[in-house]
Amino acid sequence: MKAIKGNIISTCRFGELSILEQGFLILDDRGRIVSVTEQLKGEQNYLPVADYGDRLILHSFADMHLHAPQYPMVGMGMDLPLLDWLNTYTFEVEARFADTEYAREVYRRLAADLIGWGTTRVVMFSSLHTEATWILMEELEKAGIVGYVGKVNMDRNGKDKLQETTEESKRETLRWLEGCRRFRYIRPIITPRFTPSCTDELMDWLGTLAQQRGLYIQSHMNENLEEIRLVKELVPDCDRYWQTYAKHQMWKDHTVMAHCVHIDESEIAALKEANIVVAHCADSNINICSGIAPVRRLVKEGVWVTLGSDIAGGAQLSMAEVITMTIRSSKIKAMQEGEEKEFLSVAEGYYLGTVSGHRYFGAGEGFCSGDFLHAIVVEDSDRISLGREMSLKERFERVIYRMKKENIAVVYSEGRKVIDKIQVQERIRAE
Amino acid sequence: MKAIKGNIISTCRFGELSILEQGFLILDDRGRIVSVTEQLKGEQNYLPVADYGDRLILHSFADMHLHAPQYPMVGMGMDLPLLDWLNTYTFEVEARFADTEYAREVYRRLAADLIGWGTTRVVMFSSLHTEATWILMEELEKAGIVGYVGKVNMDRNGKDKLQETTEESKRETLRWLEGCRRFRYIRPIITPRFTPSCTDELMDWLGTLAQQRGLYIQSHMNENLEEIRLVKELVPDCDRYWQTYAKHQMWKDHTVMAHCVHIDESEIAALKEANIVVAHCADSNINICSGIAPVRRLVKEGVWVTLGSDIAGGAQLSMAEVITMTIRSSKIKAMQEGEEKEFLSVAEGYYLGTVSGHRYFGAGEGFCSGDFLHAIVVEDSDRISLGREMSLKERFERVIYRMKKENIAVVYSEGRKVIDKIQVQERIRAE
Numbered sequence: 001m002k003a004i005k006g007n008i009i010s011t012c013r014f015g016e017l018s019i020l021e022q023g024f025l026i027l028d029d030r031g032r033i034v035s036v037t038e039q040l041k042g043e044q045n046y047l048p049v050a051d052y053g054d055r056l057i058l059h060s061f062a063d064m065h066l067h068a069p070q071y072p073m074v075g076m077g078m079d080l081p082l083l084d085w086l087n088t089y090t091f092e093v094e095a096r097f098a099d100t101e102y103a104r105e106v107y108r109r110l111a112a113d114l115i116g117w118g119t120t121r122v123v124m125f126s127s128l129h130t131e132a133t134w135i136l137m138e139e140l141e142k143a144g145i146v147g148y149v150g151k152v153n154m155d156r157n158g159k160d161k162l163q164e165t166t167e168e169s170k171r172e173t174l175r176w177l178e179g180c181r182r183f184r185y186i187r188p189i190i191t192p193r194f195t196p197s198c199t200d201e202l203m204d205w206l207g208t209l210a211q212q213r214g215l216y217i218q219s220h221m222n223e224n225l226e227e228i229r230l231v232k233e234l235v236p237d238c239d240r241y242w243q244t245y246a247k248h249q250m251w252k253d254h255t256v257m258a259h260c261v262h263i264d265e266s267e268i269a270a271l272k273e274a275n276i277v278v279a280h281c282a283d284s285n286i287n288i289c290s291g292i293a294p295v296r297r298l299v300k301e302g303v304w305v306t307l308g309s310d311i312a313g314g315a316q317l318s319m320a321e322v323i324t325m326t327i328r329s330s331k332i333k334a335m336q337e338g339e340e341k342e343f344l345s346v347a348e349g350y351y352l353g354t355v356s357g358h359r360y361f362g363a364g365e366g367f368c369s370g371d372f373l374h375a376i377v378v379e380d381s382d383r384i385s386l387g388r389e390m391s392l393k394e395r396f397e398r399v400i401y402r403m404k405k406e407n408i409a410v411v412y413s414e415g416r417k418v419i420d421k422i423q424v425q426e427r428i429r430a431e
Numbered sequence: 432m433k434a435i436k437g438n439i440i441s442t443c444r445f446g447e448l449s450i451l452e453q454g455f456l457i458l459d460d461r462g463r464i465v466s467v468t469e470q471l472k473g474e475q476n477y478l479p480v481a482d483y484g485d486r487l488i489l490h491s492f493a494d495m496h497l498h499a500p501q502y503p504m505v506g507m508g509m510d511l512p513l514l515d516w517l518n519t520y521t522f523e524v525e526a527r528f529a530d531t532e533y534a535r536e537v538y539r540r541l542a543a544d545l546i547g548w549g550t551t552r553v554v555m556f557s558s559l560h561t562e563a564t565w566i567l568m569e570e571l572e573k574a575g576i577v578g579y580v581g582k583v584n585m586d587r588n589g590k591d592k593l594q595e596t597t598e599e600s601k602r603e604t605l606r607w608l609e610g611c612r613r614f615r616y617i618r619p620i621i622t623p624r625f626t627p628s629c630t631d632e633l634m635d636w637l638g639t640l641a642q643q644r645g646l647y648i649q650s651h652m653n654e655n656l657e658e659i660r661l662v663k664e665l666v667p668d669c670d671r672y673w674q675t676y677a678k679h680q681m682w683k684d685h686t687v688m689a690h691c692v693h694i695d696e697s698e699i700a701a702l703k704e705a706n707i708v709v710a711h712c713a714d715s716n717i718n719i720c721s722g723i724a725p726v727r728r729l730v731k732e733g734v735w736v737t738l739g740s741d742i743a744g745g746a747q748l749s750m751a752e753v754i755t756m757t758i759r760s761s762k763i764k765a766m767q768e769g770e771e772k773e774f775l776s777v778a779e780g781y782y783l784g785t786v787s788g789h790r791y792f793g794a795g796e797g798f799c800s801g802d803f804l805h806a807i808v809v810e811d812s813d814r815i816s817l818g819r820e821m822s823l824k825e826r827f828e829r830v831i832y833r834m835k836k837e838n839i840a841v842v843y844s845e846g847r848k849v850i851d852k853i854q855v856q857e858r859i860r861a862e
Binding site for chain 2: 286
């Protein structure tokens with residue numbers, strides 16, 4: 001057992017911030033949380049303590065939706081109309097991941113970038129390439145990240161270079177799953193790109209496979225109005241988009257649906273009933289003009305909401321930036337609606353970008369006994385004096401709004417210290 | 432004379448990007464631009480050349496609206512309702528600038544941060560404190576920044592600690608102006624905080640003073656609906672907010688009006704007719720729920736639009752981030768309007784955040800002969816390969832979306848090299 005000490009700022013419920021000044025996180029020898037405490041008591045005084053001093057100890061981030069092969073094009077093509085962006089630019093870049101050397105280089109950098117930003121858990125799209133997907137999983141695992149990664153399935157409406165036949169898609173999915181057994185921290189997730197990309201036959205096969213093997217599913221839903229119209233055209237027997245997943249056994253507990261921007265009462269009810277996880281992607285939704293999702297309303301109505309960077313629709317990998325963009329987006333929604341004046345607080349955004357995603361992996365809320373530690377230690381000595389003592393809440397707000405990579409001094413993922421820029425020595429405090 | 436060499440990306444007109452691969456900027460001995468050229472010709476071959484290699488040479492940024500004394504609270508208080516944010520939080524922090532030592536510390540860091548982000552020209556609010564305002568001007572000048580700084584006038588509706596009597600305000604304004612003669616690069620600008628903060632008597636006096644001494648004016652206008660209602664209540668004889676400035680000779684060429692979020696045809700006409708400079712502050716307008724300004728429409732209708740970080744309503748000092756937030760804001764507007772689907776392109780945002788502001792200082796558009804050089808050299812070797820050659824336009828878009836301070840390798844302001852992290856030696860190329 002050991003302990004880490006610092007200013008611990010956690011969230012145990014949506015909107016509730018728990019601030020423990022100079023508190024202790026007690027960990028067992030595998031890095032699981034034993035308890036969070038104000039003071040060491042009795043035998044705890046003989047534990048080795050890593051004292052992070054005046055630094056902040058926060059939850060690490062969970063990025064619940066992003067496209068790994070779009071990492072090279074982050075920040076580019078933002079002036080293009082959506083369909084051009086997707087069909088020429090995005091698909092063109094994704095197609096390059098047939099090249100495994102290229103995939104290795106890109107994914108190594110992506111993994112380093114993610115963990116450097118304090119993102120320790122991910123739910124991620126790869127491309128349709130089996131080898132490149134394994135490489136992605138390897139690089140994430142090496143970097144200390146925990147997550148679900150999906151080889152993408154798409155057997156219609158792609159481009160020449162970025163489409164499989166139905167047979168290929170099935171065969172490669174099975175081959176890919178076979179090769180995933182070797183990973184410890186990265187698990188496979190079934191990933192039909194979205195309804196327009198998959199024939200009924202493929203969807204049905206994937207849904208059955210997921211059911212048989214107990215695999216989770218991720219996809220996209222209700223991102224923009226044109227897409228919604230297209231789905232209605234393609235699947236005329238389904239009144240709503242979600243039913244195109246439900247009819248293939250895909251609308252079930254822990255299915256991650258990215259976006260859900262344009263959504264009505266009945267769809268909200270369907271999300272809740274099935275315990276679907278919404279991955280809300282505020283930056284992407286603005287950048288590619290999809291719309292402004294009613295994120296606070298979804299949470300208030302009991303939908304499980306998490307956040308995604310959604311690169312490369314999103315332009316930032318930092319989940320702190322994603323959180324503040326989510327807050328901005330909720331403020332825009334609040335201004336639009338007029339009657340519903342409530343927007344996301346910083347504490348609420350923090351919950352969505354951390355704990356709400358960690359729950360996907362079976363973790364409890366807050367720093368919960370029995371959970372492996374997922375945390376970052378934040379060095380914020382670059383703050384400007386207010387001419388008076390700054391409260392921990394103010395420091396917390398500031399680091400969420402202003403986080404730079406260099407502020408993230410230490411990263412714990414699944415109980416392991418995977419980044420350490422400050423090398424604080426563990427010391428026993430009792431004499 | 433000398434030259435600098437690199438990939439020169441400038442903008443000569445709203446929306447037009449001029450990309451010169453491995454081009455030369457020829458400068459005279461005072462750092463004024465002589466010409467921009469693809470190749471050195473004749474005697475130019477004997478000029479010393481600073482070769483920045485494959486790096487990008489961009490316009491430096493102009494931040495046309497920010498509150499220097501709010502710098503310590505950037506990223507804090509974002510959950511507060513607007514009036515609480517302003518009346519308790521903001522005014523409380525501003526009041527601390529009665530302390531000159533505190534002002535020195537904060538303003539030194541602000542100046543370093545601004546120039547580090549490549550912002551070489553500013554139009555800025557100080558607080559009402561005369562000494563602190565001089566300190567701000569000193570620190571900006573020392574850091575190599577060019578700009579207009581205003582001691583704020585406010586003789587009503589402030590808080591105890593942050594209000595002057597009318598007499599004090601006049602006396603201190605004169606004393607402050609007297610002390611401004613010693614500055615070379617930083618000039619004073621008349622700064623009534625906004626109509627609600629200034630009595631008619633003070634406004635009249637300030638307007639006359641500006642007229643007599645040929646001083647520019649900056650203030651706020653049409654930021655949010657509550658403020659607009661308040662102004663109507665306070666000045667019942669004025670039908671529109673702008674008229675409360677016009678009646679005191681303040682509605683004139685080069686007056687900077689921050690925000691202009693809620694604006695109709697007649698107000699747009701008034702802005703154009705007087706050649707008012709709108710300082711659009713997208714991040715601030717979202718953060719404090721002011722509204723979404725019709726920025727592209729203002730430009731299209733011929734209004735002079737520039738950008739401001741507006742810290743601490745804005746949470747970011749980086750004008751590259753302000754530009755991308757402006758683009759996001761324009762996309763939100765485009766989505767809201769439905770019929771007007773056009774949003775700002777990256778090139779258009781770049782124009783607004785650079786050249787449009789530089790024009791305030793008498794500069795031409797683009798890298799214009801006779802102008803002092805205001806430029807940044809951007810090191811973007813951190814880009815991820817696309818698996819093919821990346822175009823200069825793609826690299827440009829990416830650095831605008833992804834600019835980190837460490838990417839800004841060299842900063843030229845008013846012809847002087849004020850930051851240089853790479854120390855490229857000047858060499859004569861001819862043999």
